[in-house]
Amino acid sequence: MIQAADTSRRPLYIAIGTIVALVIVALTAVLARPASVELDSSSPEGIVQRYTEAVIAGDDPTARESLAADLRQECDQIEAYGRDDTRVTLSGTTEHDDKATVEVTVTQNGGGVFGGEYTSDERFHLERDAGEWYITGTPWQFTICEETGR
Numbered sequence: 001m002i003q004a005a006d007t008s009r010r011p012l013y014i015a016i017g018t019i020v021a022l023v024i025v026a027l028t029a030v031l032a033r034p035a036s037v038e039l040d041s042s043s044p045e046g047i048v049q050r051y052t053e054a055v056i057a058g059d060d061p062t063a064r065e066s067l068a069a070d071l072r073q074e075c076d077q078i079e080a081y082g083r084d085d086t087r088v089t090l091s092g093t094t095e096h097d098d099k100a101t102v103e104v105t106v107t108q109n110g111g112g113v114f115g116g117e118y119t120s121d122e123r124f125h126l127e128r129d130a131g132e133w134y135i136t137g138t139p140w141q142f143t144i145c146e147e148t149g150r
Contacts, residue, residue, distance in 0.1 A: 039090075042132070042133070043093075043133070044093055044126045044133050045090055045093055045102055047066050047126060047135060048066075048090075048102045048104065048124045048135070049088075049090075050062075050066055051063050051066040051067075051135055051142070052088045052104075052142055054066075055142050055144060056086050060077065064144065064145070066135050067134060067135050067145065068127060068129065068134040068135065068136045069134070071135075071136065071145055072145075074145075075144075075145035075146075076146040077144065077145065078143065078145070079144075085108060085109030086107070086108050086109075086141070087108075088104050088105070088107075089104060089105045090102070090103075090104055091103040091104055091105050091121065098127055098128040098129075099125070099126070099128075100125075100127075100133065101124070101125055101126070102124040102126065103121065103122070104121075105119060105121055106119065106120050106121075106122050106139065107119045108141070120139075120141075122139035122141070122142075123137075123139065124137065124139065124142075125137035125138075
């Protein structure tokens with residue numbers, strides 16, 4: 001009888017072993033994910049990276065440093081939308097003389113009962129002033145000053 005009980009539990013042991021193996025593989029994949037690369041802080045991409053990191057972290061004073069001077073001075077502070085669980089991926093950059101557009105993909109956790117994610121393609125607008133790039137327009141998710149929303 002003891003032998004019959006051990007035989008009937010074998011599928012259970014195999015299932016538990018498989019689940020444990022899958023959890024280990026998933027954790028390894030998450031922990032081995034490369035950290036984001038720090039972009040040149042004097043480039044339009046680097047300015048957008050520094051700005052979005054500051055907004056996501058809730059560090060609005062640091063984020064405002066990346067805004068054009070007139071926008072910093074006239075900033076009617078508003079709360080940025082959905083700072084939690086937000087990822088920003090660089091899609092491309094277009095530069096024309098002293099203007100640049102940085103295209104990004106914004107992914108946010110949808111939360112709610114069913115979970116899921118919301119992804120949108122967005123643009124940051126920048127202008128060069130005295131050799132430095134500053135943000136003049138932000139996507140709605142990253143608007144901290146009313147004047148920058150486009």
